[in-house]
Amino acid sequence: MKIAVMGAGAVGCYYGAMLARAGHDVTLIGRPAHVDAVNRDGLLLEFGGTQQYIEMNASADAAAIAGAGLVLFCVKSTDTNDAGAQIKPFLAPDTIVMSLQNGVDNAERLSAVIGLPVIPTVVYVATSMEGPGHVKHHGRGELVIGQSAQSDKVAETLRPAHIPVEISDNAEGALWAKMILNCAYNALSAISQMPYGRLVQGEGIWDVMRNAVDECLAVAKGCGVTVPGDVWGAIEKIAETMPGQYSSTAQDLARGKTSEIDFLNGYIVRKGAELGIPTPTNLALHAMTKLRESRD
Numbered sequence: 096m097k098i099a100v101m102g103a104g105a106v107g108c109y110y111g112a113m114l115a116r117a118g119h120d121v122t123l124i125g126r127p128a129h130v131d132a133v134n135r136d137g138l139l140l141e142f143g144g145t146q147q148y149i150e151m152n153a154s155a156d157a158a159a160i161a162g163a164g165l166v167l168f169c170v171k172s173t174d175t176n177d178a179g180a181q182i183k184p185f186l187a188p189d190t191i192v193m194s195l196q197n198g199v200d201n202a203e204r205l206s207a208v209i210g211l212p213v214i215p216t217v218v219y220v221a222t223s224m225e226g227p228g229h230v231k232h233h234g235r236g237e238l239v240i241g242q243s244a245q246s247d248k249v250a251e252t253l254r255p256a257h258i259p260v261e262i263s264d265n266a267e268g269a270l271w272a273k274m275i276l277n278c279a280y281n282a283l284s285a286i287s288q289m290p291y292g293r294l295v296q297g298e299g300i301w302d303v304m305r306n307a308v309d310e311c312l313a314v315a316k317g318c319g320v321t322v323p324g325d326v327w328g329a330i331e332k333i334a335e336t337m338p339g340q341y342s343s344t345a346q347d348l349a350r351g352k353t354s355e356i357d358f359l360n361g362y363i364v365r366k367g368a369e370l371g372i373p374t375p376t377n378l379a380l381h382a383m384t385k386l387r388e389s390r391d
């Protein structure tokens with residue numbers, strides 16, 4: 096089966112590389128600098144202290160997605176609608192589309208744009224682009240995917256490529272759990288430009304995080320979502336296990352890029368307003384991050 100990746104970035108290149116390494120016919124759709132490097136040398140995958148060039152197809156033209164049986168959709172939440180509109184003309188009615196993105200509404204938004212079902216996928220991986228056509232794996236790699244008629248087929252395709260897949264009847268709740276963690280840390284790390292270990296030592300920071308999380312849980316409940324696991328316990332663990340890490344939002348702002356904050360704290364604020372649930376802490380975190388994002 097031909098597999099296409101829309102968004103040749105940290106997540107898309109990693110999963111594309113794992114699948115190509117396992118013998119699949121993989122096509123990456125990405126920006127010209129990455130595409131040129133992959134077409135020239137192959138994709139450089141750094142994994143567990145090893146480096147390997149992996150041959151695969153790459154194109155800057157969304158038309159290269161034509162004929163794919165499976166599409167991994169891996170752009171940032173800010174690009175979902177535009178990238179979805181670009182691939183729509185090249186999808187068949189039976190193409191399986193997965194959203195490998197943070198935030199809770201990407202699968203729904205993408206599905207509305209392309210007119211096909213989209214499998215929501217929670218991505219537990221840490222990867223980064225180290226340069227054009229060069230992806231580095233820092234840890235983990237497992238996916239939790241929603242139930243659908245195609246989910247078994249997806250799992251059977253991905254698992255032999257050393258991509259652990261769990262099919263869950265509460266993938267939505269798992270996406271929420273991850274987003275709530277993001278709502279606790281991402282904006283604070285972005286506004287302060289501090290890593291988590293130092294951040295949580297700030298005066299009142301745990302209280303701010305607790306308030307943000309309580310608002311998120313109230314909004315999740317209002318949306319009828321059951322958030323699995325010990326959300327607060329997982330949040331406390333992040334500061335212990337990743338003390339030197341800056342949030343992806345902090346990294347985006349440091350590079351002058353638009354962040355996904357509208358789909359994290361911003362999403363909670365919008366949903367809270369719809370449901371009549373106050374979200375003052377998320378409102379402040381979102382507004383301050385947007386201010387910082389708009390700085391020259």
Ligand SMILES: NC(=O)C1=CN([C@@H]2O[C@H](COP(=O)(O)OP(=O)(O)OC[C@H]3O[C@@H](n4cnc5c(N)ncnc54)[C@H](OP(=O)(O)O)[C@@H]3O)[C@@H](O)[C@H]2O)C=CC1
Nearest residue numbers: 102103104105106125126169170174178196197220221222
């Ligand atoms: N990196 C990680 O470790 C993790 C990331 N995630 C989530 O996964 C998603 C993807 O993140 P990540 O891979 O880090 O993001 P990246 O920015 O590294 O990758 C996305 C890539 O897609 C490109 N792109 C966007 N729109 C188009 C388009 N229309 N045509 C071609 N290329 C396009 C972007 O280019 P440009 O930048 O020029 O727009 C970028 O190179 C996000 O929702 C993120 O939150 C989840 C877990 C871990």
Ligand SMILES: CC(C)(CO)C(=O)C(=O)O
Nearest residue numbers: 277280340341342343344
């Ligand atoms: C888990 C966490 C908070 C790790 O940095 C993350 O998902 C992000 O930075 O967006």
